[in-house]
Amino acid sequence: MPDLDPHTPSAGAPALTSVWPTGHTSLATQLNDGGYHTATSTDLALMPPAIARHAITAFTPPGGIVLDPDCGAGTTIVEALRAGRHAIGLTRQRRWWRLARANVTATKARGAFTDGMVLVLDRRPSTAAAAATAGLTGRIDLMLTTLHPVADDVTDSLDRLETLLVQYRPLLRPGGHLVLTCSPRRHPTQHDLLDITSPITDAATAVGLAPAARCLALTAQIRSGRVYTRATLDERRAATRAEHARGHPVALPAHHTALVFRADPEAADPALTQPMPPVPAGTRKTRRAQTAKPELTAA
Numbered sequence: 001m002p003d004l005d006p007h008t009p010s011a012g013a014p015a016l017t018s019v020w021p022t023g024h025t026s027l028a029t030q031l032n033d034g035g036y037h038t039a040t041s042t043d044l045a046l047m048p049p050a051i052a053r054h055a056i057t058a059f060t061p062p063g064g065i066v067l068d069p070d071c072g073a074g075t076t077i078v079e080a081l082r083a084g085r086h087a088i089g090l091t092r093q094r095r096w097w098r099l100a101r102a103n104v105t106a107t108k109a110r111g112a113f114t115d116g117m118v119l120v121l122d123r124r125p126s127t128a129a130a131a132a133t134a135g136l137t138g139r140i141d142l143m144l145t146t147l148h149p150v151a152d153d154v155t156d157s158l159d160r161l162e163t164l165l166v167q168y169r170p171l172l173r174p175g176g177h178l179v180l181t182c183s184p185r186r187h188p189t190q191h192d193l194l195d196i197t198s199p200i201t202d203a204a205t206a207v208g209l210a211p212a213a214r215c216l217a218l219t220a221q222i223r224s225g226r227v228y229t230r231a232t233l234d235e236r237r238a239a240t241r242a243e244h245a246r247g248h249p250v251a252l253p254a255h256h257t258a259l260v261f262r263a264d265p266e267a268a269d270p271a272l273t274q275p276m277p278p279v280p281a282g283t284r285k286t287r288r289a290q291t292a293k294p295e296l297t298a299a
Contacts, residue, residue: 020258022050023218026230034078035110037102043073045148047181051217051256052079055144059177059260060085063114064141067171069164074100074118076144081112088136089118140171146256147182147196154185154194162203169207174264178209181217181256191242191250197257209261220254229254 025033030049031040040046052075056066066080071089073096080087081104089104091097100118108116145164149157161180172178185194201211220229231239231252242250 018213018215020051020054020215020217022048022054023220023222023230023254025050025221027219034082035106036073036075036078037099037106039099040073040075040103043096043099045146046073046075047144047146048217048219048256049075049079051181051219051258052076052144053083054217055179055181055258056080056083056085056142059179060141065136065139067136067140067143067168068145069143069168070145070148070160071100071118072096072146072148074103077116077118078103078107080144081107081114081116084114085141086114087116088140089116090121091118092121094120136171138171138173140173141176143168143172143176143178145180147180147200154196158196158199158203161200162206165203165207165209169209169263172209172263176263177212178204178261178263180204180259180261182259183256184253186238186242191245197259200259204259204261209263211259212262213258213260215258215260216255217258218255227254 027048028041034049036049056076056079060066060080060083062084063086065086065088066076067088067090068074068076069090071077071091074089077087077089077100087104089100091100097118097120104116104118147157147161165178169178180200182196182200185196186192187194197214205211220227222228229252231254235253239250239252
């Protein structure tokens with residue numbers, strides 16, 4: 001299986017740039033055109049199919065294996081199958097298991113020839129042990145997921161993500177990639193953008209993954225140099241509240257941040273072999289202090 005370098009995409013893969021052109025169509029159009037179950041849109045934290053497809057084709061070879069350890073409605077699994085990759089989705093909620101399986105079944109019925117599965121698993125260490133026993137250790141080409149909210153608590157979301165990374169990091173093959181996406185979030189009272197990417201990076205580097213790229217995956221369309229956002233009603237209302245609180249215009253969300261990490265980077269790439277900064281203690285108190293502090297430089 002050929003090794004992939006994040007700066008040298010494989011043949012037929014999109015070039016890795018800092019901005020991913022993934023906002024040509026709305027999320028509703030993507031789901032409709034993709035034949036997804038109508039209930040898929042109820043997963044408010046799902047990864048847009050266009051973003052999943054871009055990451056999969058950029059970081060995996062044909063026939064590679066994609067893992068989403070928190071798959072929700074299963075858009076990453078479906079897009080992996082459509083791209084000719086094998087896919088494994090994990091979830092701890094039977095509601096999402098049923099919906100993701102329905103999407104996978106429909107995709108297979110339309111002619112996807114690769115293997116796809118969705119499993120309901122708990123988060124105990126035995127879960128990772130079961131995956132290792134199944135022969136998946138060191139075989140996953142891409143672990144692709146998004147930061148899922150836990151009762152609107154960013155701290156709990158980050159704690160959950162950290163647990164996933166600790167358990168499933170051993171499944172990544174040498175040179176494999178982790179791509180984590182997150183949408184912009186504002187402080188509930190001060191309305192400044194929260195710095196979510198820093199604690200995500202800390203959690204990834206703590207399990208031995210090297211930062212490779214930080215990209216913007218567009219959720220808006222760009223025409224004639226202008227951005228046409230597709231913000232939801234809730235996002236527009238939040239922006240209006242932030243404008244009133246801060247006294248100046250606030251931009252509507254137009255992208256998800258995509259953080260790219262690599263497992264066991266090659267020594268020949270100096271950009272990926274720099275010494276890792278010390279990781280602060282991962283206590284809940286420290287994490288809450290990190291996420292509660294607004295990022296004052298953000299617009």
